[in-house]
Structure formats: C-alpha cells, structure tokens
Amino acid sequence: MWHRFLRWLRSAPITDPVDRRNAPVMQALLLCYGLLLPLNWAWRIIARGSLPTEGRMIILLMDVAIIALAWISIVMIRRGRFKPAIVLFLAPQLISLAIVFFQFGTQPGVIDPAPTILPLVIGGLVLGRTALWTVFGLLMLVFGIGFATEIRDAGGTTEAIRKALVNVPAVLISHLLITAVLDRTIQALRESLGESIAHSRALQHEMAVRERAQAQLIHSQKMEATGRLASGIAHDFNNILGIILGFASQRHQSGTATVSRAAALEESLEGVEIAARRGSAISRKLLRFGRHDVSSIEVFDAGNAIHELKPMLRQMFDADIGLEILVEPQALPVRLDRSQFELMILNIAANARDAMHQGGDFSIEVGRLQEQRGEMVRIGLSDTGHGMTEEVLHRAFDPFYSTKPADSGTGLGLSVVRDLVENAGGRIETNSRLGIGTTFAILLPLAPSGPPADAASGNK
Incomplete structure (x- = not known):
C-alpha cells in the first residue's frame, strides 16, 4: 500500500527534473494541509463545545480557504502545472499570516515560527532564489503589520513603542540568516543537480556515439567478409550458369517421338530450375548477410x-x-x-x-x-x-x-x-x-x- 502511494506521488507528469523531485514532498505536504487542518479544527470545536469566537472566525475562514486551495493545488500538480500550484498555495499562507498578525500582533509568529519559516523553505526549494527573497520581503511586511498592531494596542507612547519593537532586530536577523543559508544551500543543490544532469546527458550521448561506431564497425566487417567471398561466389555462379546453359542447349536435340521430346524438355527445365534456385539461395544469403540493419x-x-x-x-x-x-x-x-x-x-x-x-x-x-x-x-x-x-x-x-x-x-x-x-x-x-x-x-x-x-x- 505504501509503495503504491509513493508510486502515485512520483507519477505526476512534470518535465523539469528539479520539480519532478520536489513534487512527491509537496503533494504529501498539501495532503497534510487538506486532511489534517480540518481534523484540527474539528477537534478544537468538539473540545470547546462551541464554534470559534468572532475574532477567530476569520482565521477559520482563512484555513477553510487554505484547505480548498491545497486540494486545488494537488489537482494542478497531477496535471503537470507544478509551479503555479505552489504559488497558489503560498499566497493564502502569507495572507493568512498578515490577518493573524493584524489581529494579534507578532506574538503568534514568535511563539511558533513554523508558519513563517515554511513559506521561505517552500519558496526557495521549489520556486528558486527570486521567489525566496520575494517571500522574505513579504514576510517582513507581514511582521511590520504585526508590529504596527502591537504599537496600536500599546497606546502609542514612546515606552510602548520601544517595548513593541524590542523583537524587531531578532526577527529581522533570524529570518535574514535563514533566508541567506537557504539561498546558498538551494543554489548549490541546483548547481550540483544541473551538473549531474549535464554529465548524464553527455554520457548518454557518448554511449549513443559508441553504439553507432560499433554498428558501423560491424557493418564494415561484413563488407570485408563479403569482399573475400566475392571470387568464390562468382565462380559458383559461373558453374550455375554453365548448368543452365547446358540444359538449355538440349532443346536442340530432336527426339524420335513427341512424348520423349516432351520428357527430355521437362527434365531439362527441372535441372534449370534447381540450378536457378541454388543461385537464388546464394544471392539471398549474401544480401541478408551484407545488409546494414539494426x-x-x-x-x-x-x-x-x-x-x-x-x-x-x-x-x-x-x-x-x-x-x-x-x-x-x-x-x-x-x-x-x-x-x-x-x-x-x-x-x-x-x-x-x-x-x-x-x-x-x-x-x-x-x-x-x-x-x-x-x-x-x-x-x-x-x-x-x-x-x-x-x-x-x-x-x-x-x-x-x-x-x-x-x-x-x-x-x-x-x-x-x-x-x-x-x-x-x-x-x-x-x-x-x-x-x-x-x-x-x-x-x-x-x-x-x-x-x-x-x-x-x-x-x-
């Protein structure tokens, strides 16, 4: 069952070699969002015995949108549209973070950094360096919204602003370092994979050239062997033609009776046929041996x-x-x-x-x-x-x-x-x-x- 599931994950019709390697992991992640997120909300509602409050209802609606987009992204990947599917999945993630930070400030992101780190990792691994730094910039904007919320809630005094901005250097430095490490690591991995693919193609080309050279060498050897046979074949065909001519000359012999003449003619034609068949067999053998086929x-x-x-x-x-x-x-x-x-x-x-x-x-x-x-x-x-x-x-x-x-x-x-x-x-x-x-x-x-x-x- 597990092996069938893995084969299904790897069977997405994606042409790019890097995307094809990333597709199984991303499909598994999207399936987790599509399946586990609804179960998480169901557990919360059952445990509390009531629906979320008005403040958290917006988060619930955003998670419902993320669940729907996760399934849509899976369908897109199964149809070969890998990168658009990842962009479609990342966009609501960042929007959801912005809404959460707008309501509660940056504390949720400081307590649980996974929702902010995951878009960086996905953006860098799947979409490349440009997407990685774009996501970093958007995350800093989201944190800016969170810090603005904290300043607003603190009353706007200088002391409140100072306390609200105390985590700014830590957030900026930590995310910048993570982004830089991801940038270098991902770039090295892509370069290594690119070199591996180039070597593989060069090796395949070399093998194809060698196979063609081997086929040409075998054919040249056939031609050499055929040339060695030429004089003997010519001698044998000369004997065959002599037999045919000998039987053909018997047509001039006259018989005493029509029946005996017909019998002699039939015997001569039979000899001609046997000799001709022998010559034809030699020709077919020589042609089949000398042909340049796969x-x-x-x-x-x-x-x-x-x-x-x-x-x-x-x-x-x-x-x-x-x-x-x-x-x-x-x-x-x-x-x-x-x-x-x-x-x-x-x-x-x-x-x-x-x-x-x-x-x-x-x-x-x-x-x-x-x-x-x-x-x-x-x-x-x-x-x-x-x-x-x-x-x-x-x-x-x-x-x-x-x-x-x-x-x-x-x-x-x-x-x-x-x-x-x-x-x-x-x-x-x-x-x-x-x-x-x-x-x-x-x-x-x-x-x-x-x-x-x-x-x-x-x-x-």
Whole structure:
C-alpha cells in the first residue's frame, strides 16, 4: 500500500527534473494541509463545545480557504502545472499570516515560527532564489503589520513603542540568516543537480556515439567478409550458369517421338530450375548477410545456422583446403543477432584461410558443454595452418593488431568477434601451436528454447 502511494506521488507528469523531485514532498505536504487542518479544527470545536469566537472566525475562514486551495493545488500538480500550484498555495499562507498578525500582533509568529519559516523553505526549494527573497520581503511586511498592531494596542507612547519593537532586530536577523543559508544551500543543490544532469546527458550521448561506431564497425566487417567471398561466389555462379546453359542447349536435340521430346524438355527445365534456385539461395544469403540493419536478437539453432553457412564457407576456401562440419543432433539454441553470429564464423574462417597458404583442413565442431554457471553451446573452429607465437596469441584480440600486410586486413576482425561474443553473454578461448594450427572456441549460453534441430552429420 505504501509503495503504491509513493508510486502515485512520483507519477505526476512534470518535465523539469528539479520539480519532478520536489513534487512527491509537496503533494504529501498539501495532503497534510487538506486532511489534517480540518481534523484540527474539528477537534478544537468538539473540545470547546462551541464554534470559534468572532475574532477567530476569520482565521477559520482563512484555513477553510487554505484547505480548498491545497486540494486545488494537488489537482494542478497531477496535471503537470507544478509551479503555479505552489504559488497558489503560498499566497493564502502569507495572507493568512498578515490577518493573524493584524489581529494579534507578532506574538503568534514568535511563539511558533513554523508558519513563517515554511513559506521561505517552500519558496526557495521549489520556486528558486527570486521567489525566496520575494517571500522574505513579504514576510517582513507581514511582521511590520504585526508590529504596527502591537504599537496600536500599546497606546502609542514612546515606552510602548520601544517595548513593541524590542523583537524587531531578532526577527529581522533570524529570518535574514535563514533566508541567506537557504539561498546558498538551494543554489548549490541546483548547481550540483544541473551538473549531474549535464554529465548524464553527455554520457548518454557518448554511449549513443559508441553504439553507432560499433554498428558501423560491424557493418564494415561484413563488407570485408563479403569482399573475400566475392571470387568464390562468382565462380559458383559461373558453374550455375554453365548448368543452365547446358540444359538449355538440349532443346536442340530432336527426339524420335513427341512424348520423349516432351520428357527430355521437362527434365531439362527441372535441372534449370534447381540450378536457378541454388543461385537464388546464394544471392539471398549474401544480401541478408551484407545488409546494414539494426540488430535483431532472436533464438535460433547454432548447428543449423552453421550448416546453412557451409556454401559460403566453401566458397571462401581454395580447393586444396578441406572443410568439415560436425554438429550434435540435438537442438543447440542460442540467443543473439543471426547476421552477427555468421560474421563471427566467417571472420575466424577468413583468418584460417590466410593461415593455410599451402592447403590444409578447416573444421567446425558444435555441441553442448556443461559448466558451473549452466549449459553452454561450444563452437570449435580449428585449422591446420602455421599457428601463432605466444606474443601474437596474447595480442590476437587487440583492436588494429594484425600480422598481415597493410593491404590485407584491418586488424579488427577478432576484436569484433570477441565483442559480439561477450555482448551475447559468452566468451571466446584460443589455443594455438606453431606449425600445427589454431583452435578458437566460442562458448555461448544455451537459450531456454529454440527451433528443433535438423538431423545433421559431418561431411567433407
């Protein structure tokens, strides 16, 4: 119940950050005035057994006005009009004080200073420095009315005036000191809050810039990987076009019968369709991988995704490099952006290709791994290339670090892979030996659910 009440107090539609922080306290104060002030008067009337005297009836009427304005101010705050609501509440407070001092002098304010201090605090905290000193000036005017009343009631003699004005220095100095302290404190708080808000905005801007730079870097890596695939894709499309042309040329062959000619033509068209579908699939895969879209997190089967990536991997490697993919038959769901997942695999495969100038083998093994923090999907990518030294292995994931010629890479591939893996809640491990090869192990958290895995088996 209490937490719901606090959430209600904080839910006022106020845009200014300072006013939004002050709104809950001011609403609580207004509720106290709107609820407790009527109860206070009801208790007085019951305890005395009669209505207030004529002198106090004016105070009762003023309190009734304050109660009504307190509720009106609450409604205004709930509609986002915070400062006008506070001004509407402070004005009758000062008027009520002026009426009380006009009737009874300054003694009520000296005995109970809360009614005079509270407008100063509210005015300074909520409305700022100008309002604070304005309220101070109005309070001094109200005290002036009270002192004039005391002089009038004392008979106007010099001794009476002296006694009536004995509290003037104390009232002036105390309220001036309180106002000055409030002024400095409130100003410091507002400056501190302003600096905090400015730092927060600067941090948000910096984070947005970094996110845009990261997205551009990932896209550039996609384009680099796409460029590496270009020659293999062109070769594959040339083979597809050769198949289509071969089937198309069969239309010139004459058959002995119309039925056999129709059957041959149907067979040729079927072959053309299969080849065209293969070319279309490669085009869609390449276009989807290279697009510059906002990250789309999804749950997919890592084994199926790697099998679907096999044609692109095959085109990346030369004919003297063998490719083997081994995937466990059970589902291996992971949760991340699929194009980024493909970028990780292609980046590591491209490094493996560059490490096997004299041919070799590249293998991918995908399976589950049980760890202390839960089940993981392990993707092992191994090559039989020249391997890495300890120094190169230690700096392999450093941005812009590369052992390749200046025109052969940016040095950002493995750095991007590490960032993508860690953003997905996983990690990447490396093992390499000179002259034997390198293995990268990508470990990603097993997603709660995912698409069913297709039966898969490794093949060369």
